[in-house]
Structure formats: structure tokens, C-alpha cells
Amino acid sequence: MNFNSFNQGRHLMRLPKKIMLIMKLTLVFMATIILNVSASSYAQKLTLYGKSVKIDQLFKEVEKQTHYRILYATNILDDAATVNVNFRNAPLDQVLNYVLKNKSLTYTIERNTILIKKAEPSFFDQITAVFSSGRFNGRIVDENKNPLVGATITVKGTKRYAITGSTGSFVLDLEENDVLVISYIGYETKELRISQSILQSGVASLLDISLNVSAAALDQVQVIGYGTTTKRNNTGSVSSITAEDIGKQTIENPLLALQGRISGIQITQDNGLPGAGVRMNIRGAFSGLSGAGFIPLYVIDGVPFTLFNGAQPASDNLNANGFSSANGAVSPFSMIAPEDIERIDILKDADATAIYGSRGSNGVVLITTKKGNKGKTAYNFNLNSGVSNVSNYIPMMDTQEYLTMRKAAFAKAGVTPTAANALDLVSWDQNAYTDWQKYFIGHTAQTTNLTGSVSGGNAQNSFLFSSTYRKQGTVYGGDFGATTFSGRLNAGHKSVDGKFSIDGSVNYAYMKNLLPNTDLSGIYALAPNYPLYNANGTVNWTSTSPLSYDPKRTTAQTSNLFTNVNISYKILHNLLVRANLGYTSTRLKQQQIDPASSQNPANSQVSTLRFADNNNDNYIIEPQAVYNTKIGEGNLEALLGTTFQKTNATGISLTGTGYNNEALLYTLTGASAVTTSSNASSIYKYNAVFGRLNYNWKGTYIIDGTFRRDGSSRFGANNRFGNFGAVGASWIFTQEEFLKNITFLSFGKLRASYGITGNDQIPNFQYLGLYSTSGSAYNYNGATTIIPSNNQQISGDFINIQALTPLQGWQLFRI
Template identity: 40%
Template sequence: MNKFSFYKGKWWIPIFLWVYLILTPLFSYGSICVVKSKVESHKVIPSTVLGMTQSIVITGTVRDSQGAMPGVTVSVAGKSTATITDYQGKYSITATATDILVFSFVGYTTLNIPIAGRTVVSVHLQEDATQLQEVKINAGYYSVKEKERTGSIAKISAKDIEKQPVTNVLATMQGRMAGVDIVQDSGSPGGSFSIKIRGQNSLRADGNQPLYIIDGVPYSSETIGSIATSGTAPTLTSPLNSINPSDIESIEVLKDADATAIYGSRGANGVVLITTKKGRAGATAFTLNTSTSFASVTRTPKLMRTQQYLAMRQQAFANDGITVYPDYAYDVNGTWDANRYTDWQDALIGGTAEINTLQASVSGGSQRTQYLLSGNYRTETTVFPGDFKYNKGAMHFNMNHASDDDHFKIVFSANYTSQKNNQPAMDLTSVSLTLAPNAPALYDADGSLNWENSTWNNPLAVLESEFDSRINDLTANTVLSYQLLKSLQFKTSLGYSDLNSNESRTQPSTMYNPAYGLGSEFSSLSTNYTSRTSWIAEPQLNWSTAIGKGKIEALLGSTLQQQKTERLFLNGFGFTSNNLIHDLASASVKTIDLSDETVYKYQAFFARINYSWDTRYILNITGRRDGSSRFGPGKQFATFGAVGAAWLFSNEALLKDNTILSFGKLRTSYGTTGNDQIGDYQFLDTYSSSGIAYQGTIGLQPVRLFNPEFGWETNRKFEVALETGFLKDRLFLSAAYYLNRSSNQLVGVPLPGITGFSALNANLDATVQNSGLEFTLRTVNFQRKHFEWTTNFNISASRNKLVSYPGLESSSYATTYVVGEPTTIIKLYRYIGMNPTTGVYQFEDANGDGVLTSIGDRKTIADLSPRFFGGLQNQFKLDRLQLDFLFQFVKQDAFTAMPGVPGMAVNQLTSVSDSSNQQPYTAGANGAVISAYYRYVLSDGAVQDASYVRLKNVSLTYDLPVKITTDFRCQLYVQGQNVLTFTKFANGDPEFKFSGYLPPLKVYAAGVKLTF
């Protein structure tokens, strides 16, 4: 496979791509045209029969390239008569034979169609790039037109989400949003993702999560698992797996202070707003969607085959002066077959996972009441050997109702998800990379596990240890609103969530070599039960009015929230039979690792004032007064706020009729947000059971000291951005610069050991800065009657820096951080080549004391976080055929794969045997070589370019020309995820950087969607 990468020094590559994207629509502008409506011909009734002024009933269907369009306004020009299309895109309206029908929908070109005596008028609407500025954006407590927003908000809709065969909501966002960096933590079923919105603000690894809001209900992203019970993933179970992507209508990410300050202490790391699908008026509609997918590992590193491996081992013993191989060297002393070869990556992680999904929905309703009910079921196997499966089922319900006078409205939505995940308790990826290629067969002739006379640990034995998870999750929300006056509305949002997780990990005696004679009394079980419930109530007042050329909108509200978490971690040891290992009561010894209950209470008041004058100048002020139970007395309340402003300079008289510049906006914002992601009771004296009995009584021991000064982290955010549209917005370009500073860091301040405590939770006077540039580009390259081509491009470059840290040199973080450098750095030895005499790696003595030490000589700084990242999406529509594909790209460095000292009983990359920069092999007797190897692992010599371009997603959809009924629609589709990866990183998947865990999977899906 040809490899591609952003090579160091090849600065012209992204510039060339940028110029290409800009010039393409310019050169093709001559072929861009406003698409005329395709009006279907139907029976025309002569006007002489009907009469020129006689009223007739006109019916028809409105469609776009995706199918029927509900919610389209159909009106009679010059009259007050109007209606909207139902869920199947149908309408019915009374008019005369000479009237003109007007079809309008936000984001689409408005059509004026003469009736001309017809009784059926059906049309196709086309997306209008200019009208997209009129689309409403969800900003959380309020919505705003795209062209009028003063904050930084990125959005993807269901049209992008439904084309991806993924199960985690964060996977749908990868490569599609500027400033949003998402990395997959594991390719195992149910594996989690990590997300950073505009960098890392907190020094605490767990303090950088954004706030998730589902239909107005905060959704906690805190992990719900335990290290003792976690499965194959490198992180604990993420509750975000409970959010079903197929039920999502849109995802908005709020990034700057103007957009996030209204969320106060919870918006420091950005806000992810998830809006689920809602019912629409019209006749009852049914949708059935089913697909089958197959998944496999994306990339695996090339490892030594048997002859290369044995040659390395033999040379290693020769270098050590050993001529008679020791008894334990089974791979090279003849105990194992020297002609045997097994590709362990293929054997242990080379399987094909099968994924099956089925979704059905029913929706409809009247103009006053609409409903939607949908269900989804998904099963997924693994690439590991064995019968493991991940099952996920979900139900979604939505109901909207409005009174006859439109004064009272109610919206209710509920989502329920049930997950059942049975996986190996250990990931086989690491052992597949290191096991000798001539190791014995996995099975004996009778099909039992082969232990080869106790000369190895059969890797399949660990599959006897299982991770089992049961998660049930409910979120519900009700919004009640009443129009008190024409310009005044009262609204209350009520939300509830309930999550129950039950995890277990078994370690039966059958996972050990039978030669050890271990019975079921050596079996063990670890369990973790977590229950998390929360409720929220948010009453609000919304007021708006127009004064001359100005318009004022005001919002005042409050928040009351409570979250209760209960956890119980239990262990059992010694079972009479392995058949009883899942029954904790059958264990002979039982222990309680943790049993606690925490309550988090939150109270806030928030407000927003927005003033717009003559659709040119916009001022937006937001604020929030927060109170959190997570801080000490006198520190529980804080105030956060922001000011955002925008100038729509394209509406100035000088530019209003400009034929080149169709839209121009300059916006800026500044404000503060906070961070309370520290867990509960961190400021209090807390105690735990000592586990030690004294005179028959178990005592308590202190685990945390009281600190009444424990307060909020504060994040100050600044942004300036330019948004421009050219050629009727067919070329739309935005550029933004941001500068965020997070101070008053919540960390553990080290204490002397004499105190009995390692640290005191406190606010550290350290400041972390994140700055960066974000660019997005949307081009309508062609827009004709039968063919459309649009392109979306985004790129982000960010820089993280520790601005200040008083007393850093004397703190325990002196070896971790450097003022003026990113907080994500790694301190390394500086590799200076190989000793010309011994051939052993050499490193710089940075402090000149003649001795290499980790503290004194690891001065070279490496930052493995991405330097820039982004995505390039293209969409083609040709009549009934639609093709979408997305390329994701990342510029980054990573460590070279270093599985162990070359020459020892660990397989290596094939490049090790071909490299001239390889020090002498050793089987373990050469201490100088071994020491140099481990220093090389932590040196800049082991860092290499891990940049990549990945065909992240591809989707091909075809509408079958089948007409069973007028409402029937059949779509066939094929989809792919992580399809191709172009990189010069030789150590497997560059996103995963040879982490030892299962990398992302390559997924191919095929399905059919029926609507009737």
C-alpha cells in the first residue's frame, strides 16, 4: 500500500490543499446555476370548465434529494391561505386555477409555481447555500439564526450521523468539527472515546471533560466502572455508550465564552448539546432500517517471521558468549519446532466481528399533536477468539402538543437504553505483538488448550476470565411553556436520569495451567454496582420586543439540580465449583472494597440579553451565578459571564448589493467559565475502613484532609472570528483565533510524608493557556438539476502552554512540567548516536555530572499531542445516487514500537533486523545494552512521525425506483468506517500509536431502509 504523510518540511502540502479547495468553486462558478423546480405533470382541468376564480383543492408532494420533506410551508401568493406538508411531504390547499403557490423551507430555495389549472402540483426543492444562514442553531437555553450568532458553535445533523456505522456518539463527530479533537480509546465493543474541545485546560486528567446535555438534561460523563472489573478497554466504562446515534437529530458543540458562559462552572471545557429526533405532523409513517456489518483491525505492524526471529535469538546468545542454550530458552533450544510459524496477530486479533442492527420507527400526528416512537437493537461480536458479544437495545419516544391558541405547549421526550456486554477480561493485542512466532499450537489434538508440557502460558487461557456488564439507562425531559403576553413567555424544563450499572470480572482456576493443580478454591470474582440518579428543574422567562430598527431578547432563569451516586465494589475468593463463580454468596471469602453514597447539589441563576440593531450590529451578554456542593464553606458560589459582539458588515449600504461578497460577519467574545469537575466531598475530612480489627472492632483511617479554601477553577476565554460568503454563499469561509487561560488549578498539593498524607486537595496558583486557529470552508462546486457536488473542509491548529507555576522546581511536578511548554510534554533523554566502538546507544549528559539519571538528564522535550488536525468531506448527488466520503487527517508524533530488548524472548518489528542503527542483540547478559535500550525507549530517538490521512467514512446510497404506493421509498446503502489509512508510521494504527490495546476497527456495512 502506498503511504502518505505530512512529512516534516513539506509545508506546501496543506497550502496546496487549501488553494485547491478555494479555486475549485471559483473555476466552476460558470456552471453553477439556481436549480429550477422539477414540476410533475398531472391532469390539467381547463379554466373554461372550472372558471378563473372558482376555488379548487390542490394536492401534491414536496421532496428534496433525500426524499419527502415534512414541514415545508405552502402558501398562496398574495393571500393568507397557507399550510405545511406532513411527514410524507404531502399537502392540500385551496386556491384558484390562476393562483401561484409558494413553497418555502429554511435552507432551501423558495419556489413560486403557477397552478395553471392543475389539481396536483408536486415539486423538488434544492438546498440554497445562502438560505443556510437562516437555519436555527441550538445554543442551549436559546436558539439563534446561524448568521446572527455571536458565539462559536459547530454542528452536525442526522444527515451526517446516519451515514456512519458506529455505536458511540463521539465517533460520529471525528474529523467533522474544527477545534474538536476526538480519539478512540479502544476498538473493543463498547470501547470509549476521549474528547478535547480547544485543548486541555486542567492539569488534572479527569478535569477536561465537556458538559453533555441531552434534550436539556445534563448527562454525567464520569466513568461508572472500576479498575478491578473493567474489560478489554484501557479506560473504565463510559456512560456515553448509552446514547443511541440513530436517535439523534443534531449535535452542537459550544466552544467560546459567549456560547458556554451561560452554563457557568460546567462550561469550561465546552458543551456538547445532543438533540434527539421529534415527531412531525402528517399521516402515520413507518420506517424500517436494517444493516449487517463486518469489522476487522485497521492496521497491524509487520513482525519477524520464525527464521528472522531465531536468527536474532541465536545472535543474541552468541553476543553474550553463550554457546549452550539454557533449558528455559524453549524457542531456540529445540524444545519448540524451529520450522513452525504462527502469525499471532492473525490468530489472536485477526478475526472478523459481525454487527447487526435493526431499527424501526412510527411517527405522525396532527398540526397540534405530533409523536415519534422508535426502537433500535444492535449486536456485535469481537475480533478475539471465542463467543463474545455486545448487545444494545434502545427505545426513544417524543411527543409535542400545542393548544388551539398556541399559548400553551408541551414537549416530552424519553430515551431508554439497555446494554449487555460480555468480553474477554484481558486484551490479547499486547501478547499478539510479542509472542515468539514458533510458539506451540493453541490446541491439542483433542481440542483442549495446549500447554506444551508447561513450556508456555497459552494466550487463550486468559479468555476464561470474562468481563460482564449490564447497563440500563433512562433519560427523560419535559418542557412546558406558556405565552403570557405577545412578547413574554414562561417556560420550565424538567429532567430526570437514572443509570444502573452492574459489572463483574471472573478469574476461574481454569485459566491456569492444569499442571499447577489449582482447583476452584483459587477462583475469584470482582463485582461493581453503580447507581446514578439525577433530577433538574429550570424555570425560565423569555422576553422579546422590537424598538424601531432594534430588537431585544432577554432570558432569565434558574437551575436546581441534584445527583446521587451509590457504589458497591465486592470481591469473592474460593468457590466450591467454577459453575458457581457468578454467585458471590458461594465464595468462601468475601470482601468489600468500596461502599459509598455521594450527593451532588447544584443551584444557579442565569441570564441573557441580546440586542440587534438593523440586522448589522449584535451584542450578546450572558451570565450565571453558580453554587456547588463540591466546594468548602464560603467558596461554594461564583459568578461567570461573557460578552459577545458581531458586525454583519455585508449588510452595510456600501456592500449590500455586492455581487461577489454575499455575506460578511466579524465577531468577538470574551468571558469567564468555571470548572467543578473534582468529584464530591474533596474538601472534607474523609475516612475509610482500615480493614484491621482491634479488639474485635474494625477501625477507621483518614484518607483526606479538610481544606475550607478549596474553590473554583476559572477559565478566561477570548475569541475573534471572521465569517465570509462569496458568490451567493457558494463559497463560505470562516476563520477564528482563540486564547483561553485556565487558572486556580484544582490539584493535589504534595505534603511531607511525616503528615501521613501524600497530598492536600487545593487550588494551585498555576495558569494553563490554550490558543489556536480554526478554519472551515464550505463550497458548492456544482449545483444542477441532476447533479450536485459540495465540499466541507476544516482544519485546527492548537498550542497548549503552562504559563506560570510558582514553586514548580521544588514541587513533585518538577519532572513533569516546564513553564512555557505544553502540559502534555514528555521529558526525554537526548539521543546522540551509537558508540563507534561498542555499538551501544549514547545519550547526552545534560547536567554534565558524568552520570546519566532520569531527573538530571531527561531535558529534551517532546509533545505527542496533535499539532493540527481536520477533515475533508465531499458529497455528490446524481439523481437517485448519493456518495459521501470524509478524509480525516492528523499531524502528530508518536513513540516507535519498543516491545522489549531485541534478542530476548520477545518478537520484534521486521525493521529491527534490517536497521543499521540497532545496537547488538543480547539475551539478557549484557547489562550495558539493556540499560541503553530502556534509556532509548525514553529518548527523542524513539520518537517518529505518526501523521496520517484516513478515509474515515464513506457512504453510497441509492433510491430504488420502486412505486408500490405513493408513500413507499426503498433505499439501499453501503457504508465504511476507517476504510483506508495513509501513513508512514510503521507500527500499526497511527491513531492508537502502538498502545498495546485493540486499535480501531475497519467496518463495512450494507443495509436497506424502507419508508411507507
């Protein structure tokens, strides 16, 4: 290299003197141009005046006067921040230095672009940062030192944030002078500047940060069973989130909006695929009755939406009588657009849920959808698009590490690797490498969501129409994904005298989902040098071929029709009669194919189609009367109502085999044989009468009592009806005269309650005497006999067992 460089230098020295002179003049000329351009950049004069001018507006004016383009990242500079400016014929560098002062930012000018970026810290700043930053450990608590689960902690002006866990604790990397913004539903938002002493306390140990209950939140409306109240006056345990909280999240299932935001609730999801099952458990609800479910009662605008069909184990998944694909269970709430929801209220304790009787032991989730409001016609449209990738993979060995491990294992066992027992060591390419996790789930999932609504009305009439289109991809790549469309119309009318009102809504949603039959995220244990094809070009079937998963597909079409009407009439100024009528129809059709071409040719190759069609129809009628009066210095409210509900669930699953042509796989008529895998049909009838009395004396003493008598067709004739109820009381002691002048306590309440709820989530027809053959375990004189198959308490006496089954009754819970 030195020799070549030396020759090049000698060759350069041999150039004619004239050429050398031209080159020197050119370099001088270019340097002069560069210096002039740089000088002119800073020499441009700017005239700027204004108070509290937003930085983005200021930069736009700079761009206008200089014809430069200013680029910066919003996570390093808040363009909504304001600044006062007063410049007259000021140079560009003076303006930029003023705006970026004390922000640890710098800038460079490249051609016609000004690039703002973080300034590199000096050596002294780096040393100082070591002693002024650390991993901060905090815990968010209420005024009574109880942890607040799901509180959001954000470092102001940055993208850094944390959400508190089950103990209310969080961890963040902080520096001195950082500002924490702490928010939690129902509590005042708090800003905390991190001083040196606070930082040291949070690094050394767990620092408690308390939030105060928002006075405004205490008087916000809470939806309860067949009515409304406020957090201030509620005697039961109720938590709520509103459309504002839901809108901050990018979700497809509204139940996921509750995750980490409501204490005492556990939300689990099968996976992140479209339509995947979501389960909710409220306060660890569990029935001691074997086979009884723990599904909460979901109520949308007064209409039950718990689609339990009597299957076992208890489930409200739409494919409970069908089959699963990569997304596991299919949640019915994947058909409810989060954009249509106004609020979600969760009733937790027996005082809040006992008015729902036999369906309240697992908690109640009340979902209220948006309605039209009086005012000018308003149009709202929103389009958002995003991408997602798998962020964390299971650490796996590369090819060389894998081969080393395999060779060591054979050596340890004293076995010689051969083509019969170790193709990966003796036949396959020893340098080939495939990361099977990225092969299957390393793609980018794209999501597009478009929503639009139009609403308006006047004092007597209101309307709202909304529609949502959502297209979701998957990390599997290809054409896997889901497309969802929903449309909703709500309209309301109120008479001029305010006595009569009617409100109704119709919602229809449709989803088409295409997914692999198998969750591909679980396929990662193949040898890293496993070849897709053999040396002769045929598919490698040493293990199940990775190429075989894509053709095995499940197509699902889900539709949901939801309608409800609320009618009310005020007979007297303090007596209101009303009725809620609702109807829902939810249907899931599935086709799952397994082409012969995707199967190992060493085995019998048979193309198969599995077909399932499940439908759930439900109607409910609930007439009610509400009476309000004043007794003494308190207000009394009385509610009386009755419920008539019927649910019809049907399902059939068929299997077609023996297809001559795989093009016919999606039709049962192309199969040479069709068998019925399952066929289910159940009718559930439910009647009830319920009531509530609530007395509020001067906003200080509140007592609330509820009662319900239920009848469920799932129980035997002798135990078909059950009685449930609750009583709760609260004392708002800060309303007492002797405590009103206390400044350190803004609100205080003591409450207590006792209630009985029930659970009818048991399989259908358990009260009937069902039998099965005994097999070899029990026989009579060598002959096979029949024995009861559905009784949980076998006493040994056949006649007594048969007589006991109609006595199966309510499972009661006292809280």
C-alpha cells in the same frame, strides 16, 4: 517426458481409421455449434426507445428481450447514469458498444451471461497515463485561507476519497479529467475538474482549494444555551452537525460522528470494541487546578448527561468505580442510539458557554433528539449488516527469521542454548509457525443493526416511537460481543390558540457485553514456534498460555433510563414562561471471572469473581421566562432562569474467592470468602440563576450578554458560589449600504467576545480536613502522627492548613 509424449503420439496413430474419422467429425460439429451460438448471441435483434433512460433500466430491458443476464460492478459503471437510445431491430453488440462508448469498458459473453469489465489499456494508453496522473497534494481552505478540518473530497464516480487533516491538507492519486467533489458542513459543495495544469500544480506543490460559505447554512438554526439562533446572528463560536451527517456513518457511539468533522475538537477512542470509552477535548481545554477534569458538559434535550461522580482522576466513564476489561473504559454514550439524534451543537468559546457558568470551561455539547412532526403516519425501517477485520498487523518475523535472530544473540553473548534457557531453539518444533496476531484478532466481526420508527401527528399533537436492535461481534471470535436494545417514545401537544405546549420523551436502553478480561490485540510477542501443548499432551505454561485468555471473561449489563418534559405557556404575545424537567438513571453491573483452570498449575490456583454495581441518578428542574420586544429598529430578547439539580452516585465492588466448583463463579454465594474492594457514595447538589440579553439592530449590529451565579456542593462553605458571564458583539458589515453592491463578497462578519467560565470537576469533599498516618517520614518523640492528606498547598502549620481547606473555591477561566 518427451519419450512418454512420443509414445502417446505413436499410440494415437495406431487407432483404427474409423474411430479417427468419428473424432474429426465430432470436432467439426462442436466447432460449428460454438460458432452458431456466438453468432446468434450477436444476431439477436433489440428494439429500444427512450430519452434519459437509466442504465440499470436499459439493461433490464435488454435482459428481457434477449434472456441474457448482465453483470457488472457499480464502481466501474454508474447504473444511475442516463443515456438516450433509439434502436429498431439492432443487433446486441451494437447496443452494448453504444452504451459502453468512451467508458474504457468492454464485455464478454459466457453462456447466458454478459460480463462488463474494464478494458485493458493499450501500450500507448499506459505510457500516456504515466504523464497524466500523479499523487495530488491539496488543501481545503475557507474564504480567508483558514484550513477546513474534516472536509470530504471524493473522486466523482469512484470509491476514492480523502478527509482533510488538522492542516486542511489531503493526498489523492488523480488522473487528468477526474472530477473532485468537495463538501464541508456549512459550506457550498464544490466540483473541480482536474485539468493537466491543475494536476501538475498539485503534484509539484500544495494547491489551495477554497470553499464559500453556504448562504442557506448561514440562516440554519443553531442550538445555543437555553435558546436558538442562526450562524448569521451568533456572536459565539458554535459548530453543528445534523442527522443527515450522522446517518452517513456506521457508528455505535454518537460522539464518533464528530470525529474529523468539527474543527477544534479532538475525539479519542480506547479501541473499536463495543462500549469502548470515548473522550472529547474541545479546543485543548485544560484546568490549571490539579485534579480538575476536562470533560465537556453534555446536555441532551436540556438534561445534563455528564456523569462525573467525583472520582479522581476526573472521568465520566460508567466503570470509573468498577473495573476494566478488554474495551477499557465504558462510555455512557454507547447507550444513546445515533439514529435517535436530530442534531449536535458544540459550544466552544466563553461567549457561548458562560451561560453554563461553572460547568462551561471545558465546552458544551448540546444533543437534540428527534421528535414527531405533523403529517400522515410514517413508518421507517432499516436493516444493515456488515463485517470487519483487522486491516493492518504489526510486521513480525516468521519462524526461521526468529530462530536465526535467537541463535545470533546466543552466539554474540557466548552462551550455549539449552533446554533451561532456550526451549524454542532446542526442544520446540523448528518448522512450526503461528501468527499470534491472527490467532487472537484475526477473526471476522459481524454487526447487525435493525432500526424502526413510526411517527405522525397534526397541528396540535405529534408522536414518535423508535426502536433499535444492534448485535456486534468482535475480531476475537467465539461468543464475544455485545447486544443492545433501545426504545424511545416522544409525544407533544399544543393548544389550539398556540399559548400552551408540552413535549415529553422517555428512552430506555439496555446493553449486554461479553469480552475477555484482557485486550488480546496486545499479545503478539510469543515465539512463532511456541506450542500450545507439551509433548505429553499437557498445556504449555512456559509463558502465559494462549489458551488461558478465553475462560477469563467479563460480563457487563448496562441500562439507561432517560426522561424529560418541556412545558411552556405564553402569558402575553411577547412573554413566555417555560420549564424543563428531566431525570436520568444509568446503571452498570459487572462480573469478571478468573477460573482456577485457566491459571498456571505451578502457582496457587484460586477461582475469583469480581463484582461491581454502579448507579448514577440525576434530576434537574429549570424554570425560565423569555421576553421579546422591539426597541427602535432592533429586537431585544431577555431570558431569566434558575437551575435546581441533584445527582446521587453510588458504587460497590466486591471480590469473591475460594470457589469449590467453577459452575458457581457468577454468584458471590458460592465463594468461601467475600471482601469489599471499594464502596462509594456521593451526592452532588447544584443551584444557579442565569440570564441573557440579546439585541439585534437591523440585522447588522448584534450584542449579546450572559450572566450566571452558580452554587456547587463540591466547594467549601465560604466559596460555594461563584459569578460567571460573557459579553459578545458582532458586526455584519456586508449589510451596510456602502457594501451591498459588492459582488465578490456575499457575507462578512466581525465578532469579538470576552467571558469567564468555571470548572467544578474536582473530587468530592476536598474542602474537608482529611488525615492519614505519617509513617516513618514524620513522627513526634518516636510516635506516629497524623497529617493532612487532601490539601494541595501545605504551608507547614497544621492549624493553618486545617483552616484553609474550607476556602477551596472556584477555578476561573477568562477567554
